[in-house]
Amino acid sequence: MSCGDCLKAGLAAKENGCPMCLPPVLGIRDTSCSKWTADHREHGTPAGNDDFWLFGVFSGYNIYAPGTAKNPKELLPYYEEPNLIAYVNSKCHDSPEKSVIEIVVAFTNGIQRAKEEAAARIVHPKVRFAFHVLPSDLPTLHDLLKVFAEQEHLTFDYSVIKIPPEQERSEVFVSLVKADGVYIAFSNLKAEDHMIVECYPRGSGAHFDKIVESLETRIRVKWPDVRAEPE
Numbered sequence: 001m002s003c004g005d006c007l008k009a010g011l012a013a014k015e016n017g018c019p020m021c022l023p024p025v026l027g028i029r030d031t032s033c034s035k036w037t038a039d040h041r042e043h044g045t046p047a048g049n050d051d052f053w054l055f056g057v058f059s060g061y062n063i064y065a066p067g068t069a070k071n072p073k074e075l076l077p078y079y080e081e082p083n084l085i086a087y088v089n090s091k092c093h094d095s096p097e098k099s100v101i102e103i104v105v106a107f108t109n110g111i112q113r114a115k116e117e118a119a120a121r122i123v124h125p126k127v128r129f130a131f132h133v134l135p136s137d138l139p140t141l142h143d144l145l146k147v148f149a150e151q152e153h154l155t156f157d158y159s160v161i162k163i164p165p166e167q168e169r170s171e172v173f174v175s176l177v178k179a180d181g182v183y184i185a186f187s188n189l190k191a192e193d194h195m196i197v198e199c200y201p202r203g204s205g206a207h208f209d210k211i212v213e214s215l216e217t218r219i220r221v222k223w224p225d226v227r228a229e230p231e
Contacts, residue, residue: 028053031099033092040089051085054100058084061108086161125198127212130229131219133188133195135170140222141195145174145186148218152211154178176215181206184215196229 028050039046091103133141142158149156154176161171172195174186180203188195197219201208220226 031101033096033098033100033103036088036092036100037096040085050100051081054084054088054104055081057101057104058108083161087159090159090161125200126208127199127216128197128229129216129226130194130196131223131226132193133223134193137222138170138172141172144218144222145176148215149176152176152178152214154182154184154211178202178207178211180204182208182211184212 036050039050087107088100088103091107092098092100095103138160145158146156148154155178157173157175159173161173169192170188171192172186172188176182176184181201182205183200183202185198185200186195190196197215199208199212199215216226
């Protein structure tokens with residue numbers, strides 16, 4: 001895979017045979033996650049410098065990324081500055097071997113791909129349901145979805161972000177994707193204990209009904225209050 005292909009796909013440099021080819025970085029010498037985490041543990045001047053650098057990266061992306069200039073907040077759901085910092089904190093904590101620029105590239109490319117897919121083929125979810133889940137049950141939900149994804153051959157991405165300043169409100173974002181079948185998104189943006197699931201056919205939509213029905217059945221075993229959720 002070429003450098004350009006890797007960056008376009010939002011892949012980390014050491015994954016999937018990608019060469020070490022990250023975009024040129026200006027204004028900060030060390031973009032390692034270990035340095036970022038150490039800076040933010042102290043909450044001093046280095047952390048502030050890191051944060052302002054991060055805001056500059058996203059500001060530049062908002063200006064030059066395709067289709068974002070008119071409405072950058074539509075592209076970046078974590079656009080508010082504290083949430084951007086919380087996102088990078090979480091990812092660096094989970095993957096200390098990565099660099100901040102790797103996380104930014106993967107994030108912006110992922111958001112852009114989702115936006116392009118939404119514009120091309122998604123207007124409303126075909127299936128939308130919700131259920132009540134306590135914050136203490138989030139690890140159980142993670143394990144259930146991870147096993148389900150493995151069994152159904154879906155790609156699985158799970159993020160939990162503590163919203164500052166109190167660091168008490170957890171926002172959960174989950175995606176389950178099959179290239180020629182289904183895109184399923186979980187989020188609790190409405191309320192911390194209110195999980196909304198939106199299911200979209202993808203490509204030919206092969207096995208969409210079977211996958212969604214199976215997922216809903218498994219969730220209902222643990223959380224029986226599953227119900228349709230109006231838009």
